[in-house]
Amino acid sequence: MSMLTDPSIKYRPFEPVDIPDRQWPSRTITEVPIWCSSDLRDGNQSLIEPMDPAKKLRFFQTLVQVGVKQIEVAFPSASQMDFDFVRTLIEDGHIPDDVTIQVLTQARGDLIERTFESLRGAKRAIVHVYNATAPSFRRIVFNQDKQGVVDIAVNAATLIRELAAKQPDTEWTFQYSPEIFTSTELEFAVQVCDAVLDVWKPTPDNKVILNLPATVEVATPNHYADQIEWFCRHVSRRDSVLVSLHTHNDRGTGVAATELGLLAGADRVEGCLFGNGERTGNVDLVTLALNLYTQGIHPQLDFSDIDAVRKVVEECNQLPVHPRHPYVGDLVHTAFSGSHQDAIRKGFVQQKPGTVWEVPYLPIDPADIGRSYEAVIRVNSQSGKGGITYLLETEYGISLPRRMQIEFSQVVQGETDRLGLEMTAKQIHELLDREYLQAASPYALIRHRLQEENGTSAVDVEVLVNGETQHWRGLGKGPLEALVAGLPTAVEIMDYHEHSIGSGTNAKAAAYIEIRVDGGRPLHGVGIDENLTTATFRALFSALNRAARQSGQQAA
Numbered sequence: 001m002s003m004l005t006d007p008s009i010k011y012r013p014f015e016p017v018d019i020p021d022r023q024w025p026s027r028t029i030t031e032v033p034i035w036c037s038s039d040l041r042d043g044n045q046s047l048i049e050p051m052d053p054a055k056k057l058r059f060f061q062t063l064v065q066v067g068v069k070q071i072e073v074a075f076p077s078a079s080q081m082d083f084d085f086v087r088t089l090i091e092d093g094h095i096p097d098d099v100t101i102q103v104l105t106q107a108r109g110d111l112i113e114r115t116f117e118s119l120r121g122a123k124r125a126i127v128h129v130y131n132a133t134a135p136s137f138r139r140i141v142f143n144q145d146k147q148g149v150v151d152i153a154v155n156a157a158t159l160i161r162e163l164a165a166k167q168p169d170t171e172w173t174f175q176y177s178p179e180i181f182t183s184t185e186l187e188f189a190v191q192v193c194d195a196v197l198d199v200w201k202p203t204p205d206n207k208v209i210l211n212l213p214a215t216v217e218v219a220t221p222n223h224y225a226d227q228i229e230w231f232c233r234h235v236s237r238r239d240s241v242l243v244s245l246h247t248h249n250d251r252g253t254g255v256a257a258t259e260l261g262l263l264a265g266a267d268r269v270e271g272c273l274f275g276n277g278e279r280t281g282n283v284d285l286v287t288l289a290l291n292l293y294t295q296g297i298h299p300q301l302d303f304s305d306i307d308a309v310r311k312v313v314e315e316c317n318q319l320p321v322h323p324r325h326p327y328v329g330d331l332v333h334t335a336f337s338g339s340h341q342d343a344i345r346k347g348f349v350q351q352k353p354g355t356v357w358e359v360p361y362l363p364i365d366p367a368d369i370g371r372s373y374e375a376v377i378r379v380n381s382q383s384g385k386g387g388i389t390y391l392l393e394t395e396y397g398i399s400l401p402r403r404m405q406i407e408f409s410q411v412v413q414g415e416t417d418r419l420g421l422e423m424t425a426k427q428i429h430e431l432l433d434r435e436y437l438q439a440a441s442p443y444a445l446i447r448h449r450l451q452e453e454n455g456t457s458a459v460d461v462e463v464l465v466n467g468e469t470q471h472w473r474g475l476g477k478g479p480l481e482a483l484v485a486g487l488p489t490a491v492e493i494m495d496y497h498e499h500s501i502g503s504g505t506n507a508k509a510a511a512y513i514e515i516r517v518d519g520g521r522p523l524h525g526v527g528i529d530e531n532l533t534t535a536t537f538r539a540l541f542s543a544l545n546r547a548a549r550q551s552g553q554q555a556a
């Protein structure tokens, strides 16, 4: 078997919705929808190993902490475990006053009765009933015509209304899903929903939820938006209905479909944290929420410590979150490539606290969701000087001058090419140490003596040259000029920088020098010491040794 040369004999394109005056493309999202998590139901039913009660409770508590106010907690008629979980939530008082639990049932009498039993004693609950309405499901699953499928929904709605009336102490909300809404003829979806509304008789003060699932995502997101806008225009009692979206991600556009569905008039969104759920998953509530946040709208969900939420979700679902997952993936606030690192580093320097976020390549300030800046920049063979400089600065307080950044980035590049691996800040620092700070051959500075009189510096140095002790002496206007004057070779100082590392009694001086020896290629040296003069001398010796090594290599 292989891909068909003509897939049209097997797959049909979706039919466009006839809605030439569609309004949603000119709108923007300005309001936060009602969020409903289906992690403990849709998410749970799609796991290799469904959650045990302890995991479910931990997940529930995390959802509450994050601020989700409607939580679909179970399919209580499906298993004793789900039934018992609902009982535990109610009996052990785990449901805060501002949180409403939701449960799902098929549109079947026995299952609905069992569902109501599970909810006995709840302060508030959403009873969510579904049956598939699409033509293929009518034929294949139910073997019913349209009226037969309407009857399934109406009978279930009637029973739900009656059972709810028998438990008057609970504040009930009813929810109906025409499953496979996206593949259902729109007129028929409205017909079924209207029939259910006729039973439930909602009012603007006592709304019902009509949940319109992309049970399987079969079209582009604009098509879903057209369907939602068409539905909102045609359903009866629109002012007494909360239109809810429930998208899956089969084509990879669940987030887009949901956002466009909100533009098209929906009030509510069902989804799962980080997009768990059947097959390719439900829409990811975290991405939706943080997409709003980065438009300047607080989503009323708190992901200030997104990694802690991810940890709970990964442990409960026993599924990893992809490293490239929006906002939370390990790699999404990280830049490896040189030009990105350069721009990010400059952006961080220029970003002023309390102003509009403008750091290039980062759509969100990682700190807002508990990510640290240090994780932003990582170095591999694609990296340039920006990232290396940033890591040395942030982790070690070492600020390489610009021309040295270029030189050292080539040293790092050689190493990453050789290793074929990422380099950590520690490894980069070790390389700097090895290449520059420990460069002690052929010239090792043993000690120096500096005398200053009337603006003239006199320097005596004791140097080990290839194992033999030598003494050099020079005079100049400053210590560096004096030392250069005493060198046995002609050295031209091209550039010099210094700065302190740390402060107080632990402060050190860092000196960077760029020299040219005997008219050769300019090379840098680095010295770090408590004493600035010593740091400067070390920098010069570091550069001398590197130059000697280079000319030796060239000679060889």
Ligand SMILES: CC(=O)SCCNC(=O)CCNC(=O)[C@H](O)C(C)(C)COP(=O)(O)OP(=O)(O)OC[C@H]1O[C@@H](n2cnc3c(N)ncnc32)[C@H](O)[C@@H]1OP(=O)(O)O
Binding pocket: 042, 045, 075, 077, 078, 079, 105, 106, 107, 108, 111, 130, 131, 132, 141, 142, 152, 179, 215, 278
């Ligand atoms: C898109 C979604 O995510 S929907 C939610 C799906 N989640 C689950 O199904 C998880 C929990 N489900 C279960 O454990 C089981 O399905 C149970 C316990 C609820 C029911 O099990 P069973 O009684 O064996 O029925 P099963 O689920 O196999 O469904 C088969 C029957 O129910 C009918 N049916 C299926 N869905 C529905 C529905 N939503 N409303 C009414 N009837 C339905 C089918 O037509 C079929 O009827 P038939 O036997 O007359 O042909």
Ligand SMILES: CC(C)C(=O)C(=O)O
Binding pocket: 042, 104, 130, 177, 179, 180, 211, 213, 214, 215, 216, 246, 248
């Ligand atoms: C039960 C329904 C809402 C569902 O999960 C779906 O259609 O995807």
Ligand SMILES: [Mg+2]
Binding pocket: 042, 213, 215, 246, 248, 278, 282
């Ligand atoms: Mg679903």
